Amino acid sequence: LPHLNFMRETMGVMQHHDAVTGTEKQKVAYDYARHLSVGMRTCEANSRSVLNILTEGESPRDKRYGKPRPVKFEFKTCSLLNISMCDVSEQSEQFTLTLYNPLGHSVNDYVRVPVADVNYEVKDYKDVVLDIQYVPVPEAVQLLKFRKSLAKYELIFYVRDIPAFGYKSFYIKKTDGHHMKPQPDPDNM
Protein backbone atom coordinates (compact mmCIF):
# COMPACT_ATOMS: atom_id res chain seq x y z
CA LEU A 1 0.00 0.00 0.00
CA PRO A 2 2.76 2.55 0.73
CA HIS A 3 4.11 1.88 -2.78
CA LEU A 4 0.76 2.65 -4.38
CA ASN A 5 0.27 5.63 -2.10
CA PHE A 6 3.51 7.22 -3.25
CA MET A 7 2.26 7.15 -6.84
CA ARG A 8 -1.22 8.29 -5.76
CA GLU A 9 0.29 11.31 -4.02
CA THR A 10 2.48 12.03 -7.03
CA MET A 11 -0.53 11.93 -9.33
CA GLY A 12 -2.21 14.37 -6.94
CA VAL A 13 0.73 16.75 -7.27
CA MET A 14 0.63 16.30 -11.05
CA GLN A 15 -2.86 17.81 -11.10
CA HIS A 16 -1.51 21.21 -10.14
CA HIS A 17 -2.09 23.56 -13.07
CA ASP A 18 1.63 24.15 -13.51
CA ALA A 19 2.25 20.40 -13.89
CA VAL A 20 -0.60 19.99 -16.38
CA THR A 21 0.49 22.85 -18.62
CA GLY A 22 4.26 22.83 -18.13
CA THR A 23 4.42 26.31 -16.61
CA GLU A 24 6.39 25.20 -13.57
CA LYS A 25 9.88 26.50 -12.90
CA GLN A 26 12.72 24.32 -14.13
CA LYS A 27 13.71 23.13 -10.66
CA VAL A 28 10.10 22.12 -10.03
CA ALA A 29 10.08 20.24 -13.36
CA TYR A 30 13.08 18.24 -12.13
CA ASP A 31 11.26 17.51 -8.88
CA TYR A 32 8.13 16.36 -10.77
CA ALA A 33 10.30 14.06 -12.85
CA ARG A 34 11.95 12.69 -9.70
CA HIS A 35 8.58 11.99 -8.07
CA LEU A 36 7.24 10.25 -11.16
CA SER A 37 10.39 8.20 -11.52
CA VAL A 38 10.26 7.01 -7.91
CA GLY A 39 6.51 6.39 -8.23
CA MET A 40 7.04 4.20 -11.29
CA ARG A 41 9.69 2.21 -9.42
CA THR A 42 7.49 1.70 -6.36
CA CYS A 43 4.59 0.51 -8.52
CA GLU A 44 6.99 -1.74 -10.41
CA ALA A 45 7.66 -3.53 -7.12
CA ASN A 46 3.92 -4.18 -6.76
CA SER A 47 3.50 -5.47 -10.31
CA ARG A 48 6.58 -7.68 -9.87
CA SER A 49 5.10 -9.15 -6.73
CA VAL A 50 1.67 -9.72 -8.29
CA LEU A 51 3.06 -11.21 -11.49
CA ASN A 52 5.27 -13.56 -9.49
CA ILE A 53 2.24 -14.76 -7.55
CA LEU A 54 0.29 -15.29 -10.79
CA THR A 55 3.09 -17.11 -12.56
CA GLU A 56 4.10 -19.21 -9.57
CA GLY A 57 0.73 -20.96 -9.19
CA GLU A 58 1.06 -24.58 -8.13
CA SER A 59 1.42 -26.83 -11.12
CA PRO A 60 0.69 -30.60 -10.97
CA ARG A 61 4.42 -31.20 -10.79
CA ASP A 62 4.69 -28.91 -7.78
CA LYS A 63 1.97 -30.84 -5.99
CA ARG A 64 3.84 -34.06 -6.66
CA TYR A 65 6.89 -32.65 -4.91
CA GLY A 66 4.70 -31.06 -2.28
CA LYS A 67 6.16 -27.56 -2.51
CA PRO A 68 5.62 -24.51 -4.60
CA ARG A 69 8.02 -24.00 -7.45
CA PRO A 70 10.63 -21.48 -6.29
CA VAL A 71 10.54 -19.38 -9.44
CA LYS A 72 10.97 -15.64 -9.13
CA PHE A 73 11.24 -13.32 -12.08
CA GLU A 74 12.44 -9.73 -12.15
CA PHE A 75 9.63 -8.30 -14.31
CA LYS A 76 11.58 -5.14 -15.00
CA THR A 77 10.06 -2.24 -16.86
CA CYS A 78 12.39 -0.50 -19.27
CA SER A 79 11.50 3.17 -19.12
CA LEU A 80 13.86 4.07 -21.97
CA LEU A 81 12.25 1.82 -24.57
CA ASN A 82 11.17 5.00 -26.35
CA ILE A 83 14.80 5.48 -27.37
CA SER A 84 15.30 1.75 -27.96
CA MET A 85 17.21 1.05 -24.74
CA CYS A 86 16.76 -1.84 -22.33
CA ASP A 87 19.54 -3.42 -20.29
CA VAL A 88 17.89 -6.82 -20.04
CA SER A 89 17.23 -7.35 -23.74
CA GLU A 90 20.55 -5.86 -24.81
CA GLN A 91 22.78 -7.85 -22.49
CA SER A 92 21.05 -11.16 -21.70
CA GLU A 93 21.67 -14.44 -23.49
CA GLN A 94 18.08 -15.37 -22.72
CA PHE A 95 15.22 -13.51 -21.16
CA THR A 96 11.47 -13.51 -20.94
CA LEU A 97 9.09 -10.78 -21.95
CA THR A 98 5.67 -10.58 -20.33
CA LEU A 99 2.93 -8.42 -21.82
CA TYR A 100 0.08 -7.37 -19.56
CA ASN A 101 -3.04 -6.00 -21.24
CA PRO A 102 -4.75 -3.35 -19.08
CA LEU A 103 -7.79 -3.12 -21.39
CA GLY A 104 -11.15 -4.81 -21.01
CA HIS A 105 -10.88 -6.51 -24.39
CA SER A 106 -8.19 -8.67 -25.92
CA VAL A 107 -5.62 -6.93 -28.12
CA ASN A 108 -2.95 -7.74 -30.67
CA ASP A 109 0.40 -6.02 -30.41
CA TYR A 110 3.58 -5.58 -32.39
CA VAL A 111 6.42 -5.85 -29.90
CA ARG A 112 9.73 -4.07 -30.48
CA VAL A 113 12.69 -5.19 -28.39
CA PRO A 114 16.07 -3.41 -28.54
CA VAL A 115 18.84 -5.93 -29.22
CA ALA A 116 22.54 -5.82 -29.97
CA ASP A 117 22.60 -8.42 -32.73
CA VAL A 118 20.32 -10.32 -35.10
CA ASN A 119 20.50 -13.86 -33.75
CA TYR A 120 17.46 -14.37 -31.54
CA GLU A 121 14.62 -16.84 -31.36
CA VAL A 122 11.24 -16.04 -29.83
CA LYS A 123 8.96 -18.77 -28.49
CA ASP A 124 5.52 -18.54 -26.98
CA TYR A 125 4.23 -20.69 -24.14
CA LYS A 126 3.02 -23.34 -26.60
CA ASP A 127 6.58 -23.96 -27.84
CA VAL A 128 5.80 -22.19 -31.11
CA VAL A 129 8.66 -20.25 -32.69
CA LEU A 130 7.32 -16.87 -33.78
CA ASP A 131 8.09 -15.01 -36.99
CA ILE A 132 10.46 -12.18 -36.28
CA GLN A 133 11.92 -9.22 -38.13
CA TYR A 134 14.83 -6.90 -37.38
CA VAL A 135 15.05 -3.24 -38.26
CA PRO A 136 17.98 -0.97 -37.41
CA VAL A 137 17.60 1.60 -34.67
CA PRO A 138 17.45 4.88 -36.63
CA GLU A 139 20.83 6.54 -37.06
CA ALA A 140 19.68 9.73 -35.33
CA VAL A 141 18.67 7.74 -32.25
CA GLN A 142 21.96 5.86 -32.18
CA LEU A 143 23.79 9.18 -32.28
CA LEU A 144 21.99 10.67 -29.28
CA LYS A 145 24.73 11.89 -26.94
CA PHE A 146 23.08 10.68 -23.76
CA ARG A 147 22.12 7.25 -25.11
CA LYS A 148 24.41 4.57 -23.74
CA SER A 149 23.20 1.43 -25.42
CA LEU A 150 24.44 -1.67 -27.22
CA ALA A 151 21.21 -1.95 -29.17
CA LYS A 152 21.64 -1.40 -32.88
CA TYR A 153 18.51 -3.24 -33.90
CA GLU A 154 14.95 -3.73 -32.86
CA LEU A 155 13.57 -7.24 -32.81
CA ILE A 156 9.91 -7.21 -33.86
CA PHE A 157 7.29 -9.88 -33.42
CA TYR A 158 3.51 -10.00 -33.52
CA VAL A 159 1.47 -11.09 -30.54
CA ARG A 160 -2.16 -12.08 -31.05
CA ASP A 161 -4.93 -12.04 -28.49
CA ILE A 162 -3.43 -10.85 -25.24
CA PRO A 163 -6.43 -11.47 -23.00
CA ALA A 164 -8.36 -8.67 -21.29
CA PHE A 165 -6.71 -7.82 -17.96
CA GLY A 166 -4.39 -10.74 -18.64
CA TYR A 167 -0.92 -11.51 -19.85
CA LYS A 168 1.17 -13.53 -22.26
CA SER A 169 4.82 -14.38 -21.83
CA PHE A 170 7.52 -15.08 -24.39
CA TYR A 171 10.91 -16.74 -24.13
CA ILE A 172 13.62 -14.98 -26.12
CA LYS A 173 17.02 -16.56 -26.58
CA LYS A 174 20.19 -15.88 -28.52
CA THR A 175 20.94 -18.60 -31.06
CA ASP A 176 24.12 -19.73 -32.78
CA GLY A 177 22.64 -19.30 -36.22
CA HIS A 178 23.44 -16.31 -38.35
CA HIS A 179 20.65 -14.18 -39.59
CA MET A 180 20.70 -11.53 -42.26
CA LYS A 181 21.17 -8.03 -40.93
CA PRO A 182 18.39 -5.76 -42.16
CA GLN A 183 19.41 -4.13 -45.41
CA PRO A 184 17.83 -1.04 -46.95
CA ASP A 185 15.68 -1.69 -50.00
CA PRO A 186 18.17 -1.11 -52.87
CA ASP A 187 15.39 0.06 -55.19
CA ASN A 188 14.56 2.92 -52.87
CA MET A 189 17.96 4.36 -52.02
Added chain:
Amino acid sequence: SSLVDIGNQHIRLTFDTNGFLASVDAEGVTHMISQEFLYYEAATGNNKIYANRSSGAYIFRPKTDAVRTVAVAPEITVYRGELVEEVHQKFNEWISQVVRVYKESRHAEFEWMVGPIPVEDNIGKEIITRFSSDIKSEGIFYTDSNGREMIKRLKDHRDTWRVKLLEHTAGNYYPVTTKIALEDEHTRMAILTDRAQGGSSLSDGALELMIHRRLLHDDAFGVDESLNETAFGQGLVARGTHYLIVGPSQLDQSPTTQSLERFTQLEKTLAPWRFFSETNYSYSEWS
Protein backbone atom coordinates in the same frame (compact mmCIF):
# COMPACT_ATOMS: atom_id res chain seq x y z
CA SER B 1 11.37 2.99 -58.82
CA SER B 2 11.52 6.75 -58.32
CA LEU B 3 8.52 6.62 -56.01
CA VAL B 4 8.62 4.80 -52.69
CA ASP B 5 5.62 3.11 -51.18
CA ILE B 6 5.05 1.13 -48.02
CA GLY B 7 1.93 -0.49 -46.69
CA ASN B 8 -0.40 -3.45 -46.61
CA GLN B 9 -3.80 -4.42 -47.98
CA HIS B 10 -5.55 -1.76 -45.87
CA ILE B 11 -3.32 1.28 -46.08
CA ARG B 12 -0.47 2.27 -48.37
CA LEU B 13 1.72 5.37 -48.18
CA THR B 14 3.55 6.79 -51.18
CA PHE B 15 6.53 9.11 -50.92
CA ASP B 16 7.56 11.49 -53.69
CA THR B 17 10.98 11.73 -55.26
CA ASN B 18 11.99 14.36 -52.69
CA GLY B 19 11.32 11.97 -49.83
CA PHE B 20 8.07 13.48 -48.50
CA LEU B 21 4.80 11.67 -48.00
CA ALA B 22 2.68 12.33 -51.09
CA SER B 23 -0.43 10.17 -50.89
CA VAL B 24 -2.25 7.63 -48.78
CA ASP B 25 -4.28 4.75 -50.18
CA ALA B 26 -6.88 3.70 -47.63
CA GLU B 27 -9.21 0.81 -48.41
CA GLY B 28 -8.65 1.24 -52.12
CA VAL B 29 -9.18 5.01 -52.30
CA THR B 30 -6.23 7.32 -52.95
CA HIS B 31 -5.98 10.57 -51.02
CA MET B 32 -3.41 13.27 -51.62
CA ILE B 33 -1.85 13.67 -48.19
CA SER B 34 1.55 15.17 -47.49
CA GLN B 35 3.45 15.61 -44.24
CA GLU B 36 6.26 17.94 -43.34
CA PHE B 37 8.00 19.54 -40.39
CA LEU B 38 7.89 23.31 -40.06
CA TYR B 39 8.58 25.84 -37.37
CA TYR B 40 7.30 29.17 -36.17
CA GLU B 41 9.71 31.82 -34.99
CA ALA B 42 8.81 32.94 -31.51
CA ALA B 43 7.74 36.51 -30.82
CA THR B 44 10.03 38.47 -28.52
CA GLY B 45 9.37 41.71 -26.70
CA ASN B 46 9.73 43.56 -23.44
CA ASN B 47 6.30 42.42 -22.15
CA LYS B 48 5.33 46.00 -21.24
CA ILE B 49 2.15 45.91 -23.31
CA TYR B 50 0.25 43.08 -25.03
CA ALA B 51 1.74 43.92 -28.39
CA ASN B 52 5.21 43.36 -26.95
CA ARG B 53 4.48 40.03 -25.31
CA SER B 54 7.04 37.24 -25.84
CA SER B 55 6.15 33.66 -26.65
CA GLY B 56 6.73 31.64 -23.52
CA ALA B 57 5.66 28.84 -21.24
CA TYR B 58 2.07 30.11 -20.93
CA ILE B 59 1.41 31.36 -24.44
CA PHE B 60 2.26 30.28 -27.96
CA ARG B 61 2.87 33.49 -29.84
CA PRO B 62 4.67 33.28 -33.19
CA LYS B 63 6.35 36.42 -34.51
CA THR B 64 4.36 36.09 -37.75
CA ASP B 65 1.90 33.56 -39.15
CA ALA B 66 4.52 32.44 -41.65
CA VAL B 67 6.16 29.08 -41.11
CA ARG B 68 9.73 28.13 -41.92
CA THR B 69 10.63 24.89 -43.66
CA VAL B 70 13.34 22.64 -42.27
CA ALA B 71 14.23 20.57 -45.33
CA VAL B 72 13.52 20.46 -49.04
CA ALA B 73 14.55 16.85 -49.56
CA PRO B 74 14.89 14.56 -46.56
CA GLU B 75 17.24 11.60 -46.89
CA ILE B 76 15.24 8.40 -46.84
CA THR B 77 16.05 4.74 -46.31
CA VAL B 78 13.46 1.99 -46.71
CA TYR B 79 13.33 -1.30 -44.79
CA ARG B 80 10.91 -4.03 -45.72
CA GLY B 81 10.08 -7.31 -44.05
CA GLU B 82 7.34 -9.76 -43.25
CA LEU B 83 5.99 -7.79 -40.29
CA VAL B 84 6.60 -4.13 -40.99
CA GLU B 85 7.71 -1.73 -43.70
CA GLU B 86 9.51 1.42 -42.61
CA VAL B 87 10.78 4.61 -44.19
CA HIS B 88 13.53 6.30 -42.16
CA GLN B 89 13.60 10.01 -42.94
CA LYS B 90 16.34 12.43 -41.94
CA PHE B 91 15.25 16.03 -42.42
CA ASN B 92 18.26 17.77 -40.90
CA GLU B 93 20.68 17.39 -38.00
CA TRP B 94 17.90 17.75 -35.45
CA ILE B 95 14.74 16.36 -37.04
CA SER B 96 14.24 12.77 -38.11
CA GLN B 97 11.33 10.39 -38.40
CA VAL B 98 10.38 6.79 -39.00
CA VAL B 99 7.15 6.21 -40.91
CA ARG B 100 5.91 2.63 -40.62
CA VAL B 101 3.01 0.40 -41.50
CA TYR B 102 2.67 -2.98 -39.81
CA LYS B 103 1.26 -5.83 -41.87
CA GLU B 104 -1.97 -6.16 -39.90
CA SER B 105 -2.56 -2.48 -39.10
CA ARG B 106 -5.10 -0.11 -40.54
CA HIS B 107 -3.13 2.98 -39.50
CA ALA B 108 0.31 4.42 -40.21
CA GLU B 109 2.77 5.40 -37.50
CA PHE B 110 4.95 8.51 -37.62
CA GLU B 111 7.65 8.27 -34.96
CA TRP B 112 9.28 11.70 -34.92
CA MET B 113 12.37 12.89 -33.09
CA VAL B 114 13.13 16.59 -32.71
CA GLY B 115 15.99 18.33 -30.96
CA PRO B 116 18.18 19.76 -29.71
CA ILE B 117 16.50 22.78 -31.34
CA PRO B 118 19.28 25.15 -32.40
CA VAL B 119 19.07 28.66 -30.95
CA GLU B 120 22.49 30.02 -31.84
CA ASP B 121 20.70 32.60 -33.98
CA ASN B 122 18.96 33.86 -30.82
CA ILE B 123 15.55 32.97 -32.22
CA GLY B 124 13.15 30.79 -30.26
CA LYS B 125 11.53 28.07 -32.36
CA GLU B 126 8.27 26.16 -32.10
CA ILE B 127 8.29 23.02 -34.21
CA ILE B 128 5.19 21.55 -35.80
CA THR B 129 4.30 18.57 -37.96
CA ARG B 130 1.68 19.33 -40.59
CA PHE B 131 -0.43 16.85 -42.56
CA SER B 132 -2.02 18.47 -45.64
CA SER B 133 -4.76 16.72 -47.58
CA ASP B 134 -7.27 17.30 -50.36
CA ILE B 135 -10.15 17.03 -47.87
CA LYS B 136 -12.52 20.00 -48.16
CA SER B 137 -13.00 20.64 -44.46
CA GLU B 138 -14.20 24.26 -44.85
CA GLY B 139 -12.47 25.47 -41.69
CA ILE B 140 -14.05 22.83 -39.45
CA PHE B 141 -11.98 20.42 -37.42
CA TYR B 142 -12.40 18.43 -34.22
CA THR B 143 -10.24 18.10 -31.13
CA ASP B 144 -10.86 15.80 -28.22
CA SER B 145 -11.80 16.72 -24.70
CA ASN B 146 -9.41 14.75 -22.50
CA GLY B 147 -9.77 11.67 -24.69
CA ARG B 148 -13.53 11.64 -24.46
CA GLU B 149 -15.98 13.58 -26.65
CA MET B 150 -14.84 15.40 -29.75
CA ILE B 151 -15.39 19.15 -29.84
CA LYS B 152 -16.17 20.90 -33.11
CA ARG B 153 -13.87 23.86 -33.91
CA LEU B 154 -14.43 26.39 -36.63
CA LYS B 155 -11.50 28.50 -37.76
CA ASP B 156 -11.61 32.17 -36.63
CA HIS B 157 -14.82 31.55 -34.72
CA ARG B 158 -16.11 31.28 -31.17
CA ASP B 159 -19.54 29.82 -30.44
CA THR B 160 -20.63 32.39 -27.87
CA TRP B 161 -19.26 35.71 -29.06
CA ARG B 162 -18.14 37.49 -32.20
CA VAL B 163 -14.39 37.20 -32.35
CA LYS B 164 -11.90 39.14 -34.38
CA LEU B 165 -8.58 37.38 -34.06
CA LEU B 166 -5.49 39.54 -34.06
CA GLU B 167 -3.25 36.48 -33.79
CA HIS B 168 -4.51 34.21 -36.50
CA THR B 169 -2.29 31.22 -35.77
CA ALA B 170 -2.24 31.10 -31.97
CA GLY B 171 -5.91 32.11 -31.84
CA ASN B 172 -6.85 28.94 -33.71
CA TYR B 173 -4.75 26.57 -31.61
CA TYR B 174 -6.59 24.15 -29.32
CA PRO B 175 -5.49 21.52 -26.82
CA VAL B 176 -5.25 18.00 -28.16
CA THR B 177 -5.03 15.23 -25.60
CA THR B 178 -5.34 12.23 -27.90
CA LYS B 179 -6.99 13.13 -31.20
CA ILE B 180 -7.46 15.82 -33.86
CA ALA B 181 -9.54 15.16 -36.97
CA LEU B 182 -11.24 16.70 -39.98
CA GLU B 183 -13.49 15.46 -42.74
CA ASP B 184 -15.62 16.30 -45.75
CA GLU B 185 -18.55 14.39 -47.15
CA HIS B 186 -16.34 11.57 -48.41
CA THR B 187 -13.13 11.36 -46.43
CA ARG B 188 -12.00 11.64 -42.84
CA MET B 189 -8.44 12.07 -41.56
CA ALA B 190 -7.49 11.75 -37.90
CA ILE B 191 -4.20 11.97 -36.05
CA LEU B 192 -3.85 10.33 -32.67
CA THR B 193 -1.16 11.60 -30.32
CA ASP B 194 0.83 9.83 -27.63
CA ARG B 195 0.80 12.91 -25.35
CA ALA B 196 -1.04 16.20 -24.99
CA GLN B 197 -0.08 18.71 -27.67
CA GLY B 198 -1.39 21.91 -29.20
CA GLY B 199 -3.03 21.54 -32.60
CA SER B 200 -4.99 23.30 -35.27
CA SER B 201 -6.25 23.32 -38.84
CA LEU B 202 -5.18 26.61 -40.36
CA SER B 203 -6.14 25.76 -43.94
CA ASP B 204 -8.67 23.39 -45.45
CA GLY B 205 -7.62 19.76 -45.22
CA ALA B 206 -4.56 20.46 -43.06
CA LEU B 207 -3.88 19.36 -39.51
CA GLU B 208 -0.90 20.50 -37.50
CA LEU B 209 0.45 19.60 -34.10
CA MET B 210 3.16 21.32 -32.10
CA ILE B 211 5.74 18.75 -31.05
CA HIS B 212 8.59 20.69 -29.48
CA ARG B 213 9.49 24.27 -28.55
CA ARG B 214 12.56 26.08 -27.29
CA LEU B 215 12.19 29.71 -26.31
CA LEU B 216 14.63 32.32 -25.11
CA HIS B 217 12.36 34.81 -23.34
CA ASP B 218 9.92 34.75 -20.46
CA ASP B 219 6.34 35.71 -21.32
CA ALA B 220 5.82 37.56 -18.00
CA PHE B 221 2.81 35.52 -16.92
CA GLY B 222 4.46 34.24 -13.77
CA VAL B 223 7.09 31.56 -14.27
CA ASP B 224 9.84 34.16 -14.72
CA GLU B 225 11.96 31.74 -16.77
CA SER B 226 12.27 31.15 -20.48
CA LEU B 227 11.17 27.75 -21.78
CA ASN B 228 14.69 26.68 -22.63
CA GLU B 229 15.27 23.35 -20.97
CA THR B 230 18.66 21.74 -21.40
CA ALA B 231 20.21 18.42 -20.46
CA PHE B 232 23.81 17.30 -20.88
CA GLY B 233 24.63 20.85 -21.95
CA GLN B 234 22.26 20.97 -24.90
CA GLY B 235 18.58 21.47 -25.67
CA LEU B 236 16.17 18.64 -25.01
CA VAL B 237 15.37 15.99 -27.59
CA ALA B 238 11.74 14.90 -27.84
CA ARG B 239 10.62 11.63 -29.43
CA GLY B 240 7.04 10.59 -29.90
CA THR B 241 4.52 9.04 -32.24
CA HIS B 242 1.52 10.12 -34.27
CA TYR B 243 -0.94 7.60 -35.66
CA LEU B 244 -2.58 8.54 -38.94
CA ILE B 245 -5.99 7.10 -39.77
CA VAL B 246 -7.69 7.84 -43.08
CA GLY B 247 -11.01 6.48 -44.30
CA PRO B 248 -14.56 7.20 -45.33
CA SER B 249 -16.17 10.02 -43.38
CA GLN B 250 -19.03 9.97 -40.93
CA LEU B 251 -21.13 11.76 -43.50
CA ASP B 252 -20.76 8.77 -45.76
CA GLN B 253 -22.90 6.86 -43.24
CA SER B 254 -19.96 4.72 -42.32
CA PRO B 255 -19.00 4.49 -38.67
CA THR B 256 -15.92 2.40 -39.49
CA THR B 257 -13.31 5.14 -39.46
CA GLN B 258 -14.37 6.62 -36.13
CA SER B 259 -14.67 3.24 -34.45
CA LEU B 260 -11.23 2.36 -35.76
CA GLU B 261 -9.93 5.63 -34.31
CA ARG B 262 -11.52 4.84 -30.94
CA PHE B 263 -10.07 1.33 -30.73
CA THR B 264 -6.65 2.52 -31.88
CA GLN B 265 -6.72 5.35 -29.35
CA LEU B 266 -7.46 2.92 -26.50
CA GLU B 267 -4.87 0.44 -27.67
CA LYS B 268 -2.16 3.07 -27.95
CA THR B 269 -2.82 5.08 -24.80
CA LEU B 270 -3.31 1.91 -22.75
CA ALA B 271 -0.85 -0.28 -24.62
CA PRO B 272 0.26 -3.60 -23.12
CA TRP B 273 2.81 -3.15 -20.36
CA ARG B 274 6.17 -4.76 -21.01
CA PHE B 275 8.05 -6.64 -18.28
CA PHE B 276 11.52 -8.00 -18.97
CA SER B 277 13.11 -10.77 -16.90
CA GLU B 278 16.58 -12.16 -17.25
CA THR B 279 16.47 -15.92 -16.70
CA ASN B 280 18.74 -18.93 -16.39
CA TYR B 281 15.89 -21.36 -17.00
CA SER B 282 15.82 -23.41 -20.14
CA TYR B 283 12.70 -23.09 -22.27
CA SER B 284 11.17 -26.29 -20.85
CA GLU B 285 11.86 -25.24 -17.26
CA TRP B 286 10.38 -21.84 -17.92
CA SER B 287 7.41 -23.35 -19.73
